[in-house]
Amino acid sequence: xxxxxxxxxxxxxxxxxxxxxxxxxxxxxxxxxxxxxxxxxxxxxxxxxxxxxxxxxxxxxxxxxxxxxxxxxxxxxxxxxxxxxxxxxxxxxxxxxxxxxxxxxxxxxxxxxxxxxxxxxxxxxxxxxxxxxxxxxxxxxxxxxxxxxxxxxxxxxxxxxxxxxxxxxxxxxxxxxxxxxxxxxxxxxxxxxxxxxxxxxxxxxxxxxxxxxxxxxxxxxxxxxxxxxxxxxxxxxxxxxxxxxxxxxxxxxxxxxxxxxxxxxx
Amino acid sequence: xxxxxxxxxxxxxxxxxxxxxxxxxxxxxxxxxxxxxxxxxxxxxxxxxxxxxxxxxxxxxxxxxxxxxxxxxxxxxxxxxxxxxxxxxxxxxxxxxxxxxxxxxxxxxxxxxxxxxxxxxxxxxxxxxxxxxxxxxxxxxxxxxxxxxxxxxxxxxxxxxxxxxxxxxxxxxxxxxxxxxxxxxxxxxxxxxxxxxxxxxxxxxxxxxxxxxxxxxxxxxxxxxxxxxxxxxxxxxxxxxxxxxxxxxxxxxxxxxxxxxxxxxxxxxxxxxxxxxxxxxxxxxxxxxxxxxxxxxxxxxxxxxxxxxxxxxxxxxxxxxxxxxxxxxxxxxxxxxxxxxxxxxxxxxxxxxxxxxxxxxxxxxxxxxxxxxxxxxxxxxxxxxxxxxxxxxxxxxxxxxxxxxxxxxxxxxxxxxxxxxxxxxxxxxxxxxxxxxxxxxxxxxxxxxxxxxxxxxxxxxxxxxxxxxxxxxxxxxxxxxxxxxxxxxxxxxxxxxxxxxxxxxxxxxxxxxxxxxxxxxxxxxxxxxxxxxxxxxxxxxxxxxxxxxxxxxxxxxxx
Numbered sequence: 114x115x116x117x118x119x120x121x122x123x124x125x126x127x128x129x130x131x132x133x134x135x136x137x138x139x140x141x142x143x144x145x146x147x148x149x150x151x152x153x154x155x156x157x158x159x160x161x162x163x164x165x166x167x168x169x170x171x172x173x174x175x176x177x178x179x180x181x182x183x184x185x186x187x188x189x190x191x192x193x194x195x196x197x198x199x200x201x202x203x204x205x206x207x208x209x210x211x212x213x214x215x216x217x218x219x220x221x222x223x224x225x226x227x228x229x230x231x232x233x234x235x236x237x238x239x240x241x242x243x244x245x246x247x248x249x250x251x252x253x254x255x256x257x258x259x260x261x262x263x264x265x266x267x268x269x270x271x272x273x274x275x276x277x278x279x280x281x282x283x284x285x286x287x288x289x290x291x292x293x294x295x296x297x298x299x300x301x302x303x304x305x306x307x308x309x310x311x312x313x314x315x316x317x318x319x320x321x322x323x324x325x326x327x328x329x330x331x332x333x334x335x336x337x338x339x340x341x342x343x344x345x346x347x348x349x350x351x352x353x354x355x356x357x358x359x360x361x362x363x364x365x366x367x368x369x370x371x372x373x374x375x376x377x378x379x
Numbered sequence: 380x381x382x383x384x385x386x387x388x389x390x391x392x393x394x395x396x397x398x399x400x401x402x403x404x405x406x407x408x409x410x411x412x413x414x415x416x417x418x419x420x421x422x423x424x425x426x427x428x429x430x431x432x433x434x435x436x437x438x439x440x441x442x443x444x445x446x447x448x449x450x451x452x453x454x455x456x457x458x459x460x461x462x463x464x465x466x467x468x469x470x471x472x473x474x475x476x477x478x479x480x481x482x483x484x485x486x487x488x489x490x491x492x493x494x495x496x497x498x499x500x501x502x503x504x505x506x507x508x509x510x511x512x513x514x515x516x517x518x519x520x521x522x523x524x525x526x527x528x529x530x531x532x533x534x535x536x537x538x539x540x541x542x543x544x545x546x547x548x549x550x551x552x553x554x555x556x557x558x559x560x561x562x563x564x565x566x567x568x569x570x571x572x573x574x575x576x577x578x579x580x581x582x583x584x585x586x587x588x589x590x591x592x593x594x595x596x597x598x599x600x601x602x603x604x605x606x607x608x609x610x611x612x613x614x615x616x617x618x619x620x621x622x623x624x625x626x627x628x629x630x631x632x633x634x635x636x637x638x639x640x641x642x643x644x645x646x647x648x649x650x651x652x653x654x655x656x657x658x659x660x661x662x663x664x665x666x667x668x669x670x671x672x673x674x675x676x677x678x679x680x681x682x683x684x685x686x687x688x689x690x691x692x693x694x695x696x697x698x699x700x701x702x703x704x705x706x707x708x709x710x711x712x713x714x715x716x717x718x719x720x721x722x723x724x725x726x727x728x729x730x731x732x733x734x735x736x737x738x739x740x741x742x743x744x745x746x747x748x749x750x751x752x753x754x755x756x757x758x759x760x761x762x763x764x765x766x767x768x769x770x771x772x773x774x775x776x777x778x779x780x781x782x783x784x785x786x787x788x789x790x791x792x793x794x795x796x797x798x799x800x801x802x803x804x805x806x807x808x809x810x811x812x813x814x815x816x817x818x819x820x821x822x823x824x825x826x827x828x829x830x831x832x833x834x835x836x837x838x839x840x841x842x843x844x845x846x847x848x849x850x851x852x853x854x855x856x857x858x859x860x861x862x863x864x865x866x867x868x869x870x871x872x873x874x875x876x877x878x879x880x881x882x883x884x885x886x887x888x889x890x891x892x893x894x895x896x897x898x899x900x901x902x903x904x905x906x907x908x909x910x911x912x913x914x915x916x917x918x919x920x921x922x923x924x925x926x927x928x929x930x931x932x933x934x935x936x937x938x
Contacts, residue, residue: 168841168845169844170841193844193849194841194844194845195844195845195846195847195848195849196847197845199845200845200846201841201842201845203838203841203842204838205836205838207836207838207839207841207842209839209842209843209857209861210861211860211861220843220846220848220856221845221846221847221848223847223848224847266842266846267845267846269846270846270847272845
C-alpha cells in the first residue's frame with residue numbers, strides 16, 4: 114500500500130503573551146490509503162492541533178504535510194481548506210442548524226448535478242442508517258444521530274482523507290463503543306482513509322488500524338493495536354495503555370455492581 | 380493537476396477576500412471624515428468669528444447646555460434608579476406590567492414630548508382648564524401654572540422621556556445582584572432604605588454611568604424640544620449659526636465644543652462598561668421582592684406609574700385624541716403629510732439597507748481576519764461606531780465640507796466630458812442625508828451583528844470551508860441565514876431611529892424634502908399644530924416596535 118498522508122517533521126506553535134508556545138515538535142507520521150489511524154493521548158498533548166494543521170487551519174512552523182504526494186502545507190505556503198480534498202468531523206459536529214439533515218449532507222455537493230447529488234445523499238443516508246430523519250433539523254436528533262449526520266456530511270464529497278476530532282466524546286458511555294464499531298464498518302465499507310484523535314483508549318482500539326500514542330507534542334509509538342499492547346516501546350506507552358485499560362475495566366465492573374478489586378489485570 | 384488550479388483559484392479568492400478589509404477601511408474613513416473636517420473648518424475659520432461667538436453666543440448656549448445636562452442627569456438618575464429599585468425590591472399590584480411599561484417613554488422622541496406638552500399644558504389647554512374648573516376659577520388670568528417654556532420645562536420633559544436609559548441598565552444590574560449581599564447588609568444593621576443607598580446603589584454605579592451617559596448624549600442631540608421651549612442650547616446655536624447666518628466656520632466651532640462634551644460622556648460610558656464586566660459575573664440567588672399591602676402598595680403603585688403616565692401615556696393619549704379629532708373634522712390627511720410619510724419610509728428603508736450592508740462588511744472582515752492582522756481591523760471597527768455618540772447637528776456640520784469637496788470633484792470630472800453647468804450632486808440629492816444616517820446608526824448594525832456572529836461557533840465556518848466552500852460562500856450559505864434574527868433586530872432599530880431623526884435631517888435634507896419629523900418641526904415652529912399630531916402619533920407608534928422588542932429581550936434575560 115502506498116502512503117496517502119505524510120507528515121514530515123511538522124512543528125506547530127502559538128504566539129502567546131509569554132512568547133512562542135510550542136505545541137508539536139518535529140512530528141512524523143505516515144498513513145496508508147484505506148487505513149484508519151488514530152492519535153491517542155491526554156488532553157493538551159497536541160493531537161487536535163495536528164488534525165487542524167492537516168485541515169489547513171493552523172500554520173506550520175516547520176516541516177511539510179503531503180497528501181497523495183501533493184504538498185498541502187509548508188512553513189510558507191498553505192493550500193486553502195476548501196482545496197485540500199480533506200473532510201473533517203468536528204468534536205461538536207458543527208452541523209448547520211438552519212439546514213435539514215439532507216441539506217447538511219448535500220452542503221459540499223453544490224457543484225454536482227442535481228440527480229447525482231440526490232443519489233449521493235440518499236446512499237450516504239442509507240449507509241449511516243438515517244433515511245427516516247432526512248427532513249429533520251439537527252436539533253431534533255439524538256447525539257448519536259447527529260454524529261452520523263456529521264460523518265455522512267464529511268464523506269459526501271468523497272475526500273481523500275477524513276479527519277475525526279474526538280468523534281465520540283459527546284455521547285454517553287454505552288453508545289460510545291457500539292458507535293465506534295459502527296463508524297469503523299462505515300469507513301471500511303466506503304473505503305475511506307481516516308485519521309481520528311481521541312483520549313479514550315477503548316475507542317482507539319475499537320476503531321483504528323494504526324494508533325499513535327502521543328505525549329507533549331510528539332508520537333511515542335505509531336503501531337498496530339496488537340503491537341502496542343504486546344510490545345510497547347517504552348514505559349510511558351505501557352503505562353498509558355495499562356492504566357487506561359485498568360480504569361475502563363474497573364469502571365465497567367463497578368457499573369455491573371461487581372468488586373473492582375476482583376479484576377485481574379493481565 | 381491540482382497544484383496549478385489551486386494556486387490560480389487561490390489568487391482569485393485572495394482578491395475577493397481583500398475586498399472585506401478594503402471596505403472596512405473605506406467605511407471607517409467615511410465615519411472619521413466629518414470629525415476631521417470639523418476640526419479643519421473650525422481651525423481655518425476667521426478669528427473674528429471666534430471672538431463674536433465667544434462673547435455673544437457661546438457663553439449663553441454653553442451655560443444653558445450645562446444646566447440642561449446637569450438637570451436632566453439628576454432627574455434621570457432619580458427616576459431611573461428609583462423606578463428600577465421599586466420593581467426589583469417590592470411587589471405590588473401591576474408590578475409585572477410596570478416592569479416593561481417603564482420603558483415606553485423611549486418611544487417618544489424629545490421633540491414630540493415637547494410638542495405635545497406645549498399644547499397640553501397651554502394656559503388655555505385641556506389640563507389647565509380642568510385644574511381651573513376643579514378649583515373654581517373662570518379665567519387663566521386668575522390662575523395659571525408656571526410656563527413650561529424655559530430651562531425648567533426642558534429639564535422636566537427631557538428627564539421624563541430619557542429616564543428609561545437609566546432604568547434599563549439599572550434594572551438589569553439589580554436583577555443580577557445577589558440577594559445574599561443585601562441580606563448581609565440587613566443583618567449588619569441597615570434598614571431597607573439603607574440597603575438601597577449603601578449596598579445596591581454603589582454596586583450598580585457602573586450601570587448608572589452607562590445609563591446616564593446615554594441619556595445625556597440624547598439630551599445633547601436634542602434640537603426640537605430646546606427650540607420649542609425656547610432654550611438656547613449649543614445644538615440650537617449650531618443650527619441657527621449655519622441656517623440663518625450661513626456661517627459654517629462658526630457652526631463648526633460650536634460643534635467642536637459640543638464634541639468635547641461628547642468625548643467626556645463617552646469616557647464616562649466606557650468607564651462604566653469596563654467596570655460592569657467585572658461586577659456581574661457571579662450568578663446567585665436573585666433578589667426576592669418584598670410584598671407590599673395597603674397604603675404602601677398604593678404609594679408604590681402611584682410612584683411607579685407616574686413616570687409612565689407623564690412620559691408616555693399623557694402625550695400619546697393627547698396625540699391620539701388630536702388625531703381622531705382632526706381626522707373627524709377634515710375627513711382625511713393632506714397630500715403633504717402623505718408625501719412626507721412616503722419620503723420618511725423611503726429614506727429610512729434605503730438608509731437601513733446601506734447601514735446593515737456596511738455592518739456586514741465590517742464584522743465579516745474582522746471575523747475572517749482573526750488569524751492575520753486583527754488589531755488594525757478591530758480598531759477600524761471600533762472607529763466606525765463612533766457615530767452613535769455624535770449629535771445630529773455636529774455630524775451634519777462635519778459632513779458639509781466633505782460633501783462640498785465631493786460635489787466640486789464630481790463637477791470637475793463632469794466638466795471634462797460635457798458643458799453642462801455645475802450642480803450640487805451630493806448635496807442636492809438624498810446622498811448626504813443617507814450618509815449621515817449610516818454614520819449615525821452604524822454602531823447598531825455592527826453591535827448587533829458582532830454579538831450574532833459571536834454566537835456562531837467557528838467550527839461551522841471550518842466545516843463549510845472543508846466542504847469546498849470559499850470564505851464569501853460560507854458567509855452567504857451559513858452565516859447570513861443564521862444571522863437573520865440579528866439582522867432583523869438591527870434593521871428594525873435603525874429604521875425606527877432614522878424615521879425619528881430630526882437634527883441631521885433638518886440640516887442635510889434636499890430643498891423641499893420633508894420627512895415626518897421635519898414636517899412636525901415646521902408645524903410646531905410655525906405654531907400651526909394642524910396635522911402635527913397625526914405625524915407625531917405615527918412616529919410614536921412606529922417607535923413602540925423596538926421598545927417592545929427591547930422589553931422582551933433585555934428584561935427577560937435579567938431574570
